[in-house]
Amino acid sequence: MGRGWALVTGATAGIGAEFARQLALRGYDLVLVARNEERLRSFGEELSGRTGARTEVLAADLSVRADLERVEARLRDPEEPVTYLVNNAGYGLRAPFDESSLADEQALLDVLVTAPMRLSHAALAAMLPRGSGTILNVASVAAYSPRGTYGAAKAWVLSFSRSANIAYRRRGVTVTAVAPGFVHTEFHDRMRVRKDTIPKVLWLDPPSVVRAALRGADRRRAVTIPSLRYKAIVALSRLLPARIVAKGALRAR
Numbered sequence: 488m489g490r491g492w493a494l495v496t497g498a499t500a501g502i503g504a505e506f507a508r509q510l511a512l513r514g515y516d517l518v519l520v521a522r523n524e525e526r527l528r529s530f531g532e533e534l535s536g537r538t539g540a541r542t543e544v545l546a547a548d549l550s551v552r553a554d555l556e557r558v559e560a561r562l563r564d565p566e567e568p569v570t571y572l573v574n575n576a577g578y579g580l581r582a583p584f585d586e587s588s589l590a591d592e593q594a595l596l597d598v599l600v601t602a603p604m605r606l607s608h609a610a611l612a613a614m615l616p617r618g619s620g621t622i623l624n625v626a627s628v629a630a631y632s633p634r635g636t637y638g639a640a641k642a643w644v645l646s647f648s649r650s651a652n653i654a655y656r657r658r659g660v661t662v663t664a665v666a667p668g669f670v671h672t673e674f675h676d677r678m679r680v681r682k683d684t685i686p687k688v689l690w691l692d693p694p695s696v697v698r699a700a701l702r703g704a705d706r707r708r709a710v711t712i713p714s715l716r717y718k719a720i721v722a723l724s725r726l727l728p729a730r731i732v733a734k735g736a737l738r739a740r
Contacts, residue, residue: 492569494518494562494610496549496602497678499526499578502625502670505693506573509701511540515571518543520558549576549602550594559609568617572610574603574644575625579637592636599640607651611660622737623704624648626664628712631721641666646709652709663709665700668717689716 493515497503507517509532519527519534524546531542545561547554562569577599580587607622614620626648630641648664655662670691697712703711712718 488638488684490514490570491517492543492567493521493571493573494558494569495573495575496520496558496606499523499530500665502693502696503573503575505697506575506623506700507534508538509694509697510571510573511538514540516541516543518561518569519543520545520547520549520576522546522548542663549715550597550638555597555602555605559605562606563613565613568613569610570620572620572622573625574577574607574622576602577625584635588642595636596640599637600643603644603649604664607647607662611651611655614660615655615658620660621704622651622660622662623700624662624664625700626669626710628666628717628721630666649709652707654709661704663700663704663708664710665696665703666710666712666717666721667696668714668720670696691717712736 490513493507493510493694495503495506495510495517498507498517498519499521502512503521505528507519511517517531517534517540519531519542521527524544527544527546531544534540535542545558547558548553562572572665578595580591580595582591584592603624607624610620610622614622624647626644627638627641629638630645632638645664645666648662651662668691669689670693699711699713712721
C-alpha cells in the first residue's frame with residue numbers, strides 16, 4: 488500500500504528532484520511543485536515510469552501570492568491528503584544587500600521564508616487533526632553564520648523548525664530542518680558564482696544529503712546536518728568571532 492502523497496517544492500532539479508525520487512521509492516505518490524510546467528511534467532512522467540508512483544504537477548512561482556495560495560489549497564485537500572511536505576524551493580542572490588534591488592530581496596524573502604511558513608501552516612491544519620505527518624524544511628549551514636539575507640532567511644527556517652518540532656512532535660507531526668553545506672546542484676550556476684574556489688572536500692552530493700534528511704525526519708529530529716565535516720564546521724562556527732565566520736563569501740564569475 489502507498490504511504491500517501493508527498494508534496495515537494497523546487498522539485499525539478501537538485502535536492503528537490505532527489506527528494507522526489509527517494510520518497511517515491513519509499514512508496515509515496517508525489518505532488519511536484521516548481522515554476523516550469525513543461526519540466527515538471529517531463530520529470531513527473533520519468534518518475535512514474537521508474538518507480539510506479541502517481542505524480543501530480545503544480546506549476547507555481549512561490550514568490551507570487553496567488554500561486555502560493557494554490558499550493559496551500561492542495562495541502563489542505565482532505566480527499567487526497569498530503570502526509571509529507573518538503574519545503575525545498577530556494578535560490579540565492581549574488582549582489583550585496585545594499586546593491587540588490589528591494590524587489591529582488593522581497594522575492595527572496597517570499598520564497599525562503601514566507602512560502603515555508605504558509606505551506607507549513609496549511610500542512611499542519613490538515614496533519615494535526617489526523618495526528619500524523621512530516622514537514623521537512625531545507626535550511627543551510629549558512630543559517631549558523633552572518634551571510635547576508637540568505638543566511639538570515641535560513642536562520643528563520645532553522646529556528647522555526649526547532650520550535651515547531653517541540654510543539655507538534657507529541658501530537659504526531661514531525662518538523663525537521665536539514666542544514667546542508669555546498670551541494671552539487673544548479674544552485675551556484677544560477678547565481679553565476681565561481682565554484683572552483685570551494686575546496687572539493689566541502690562538496691556534498693544530493694543523494695547523501697536527502698538520505699540524511701529523511702533519516703533525521705524518521706528519527707523525529709528537529710535539525711539534521713549532513714556529514715561529519717559539516718557538523719564540525721557548525722560546531723567551530725559557534726566558537727569563532729562572527730567577523731571570521733562571515734569571511735569566504737562566494738565570488739562572481
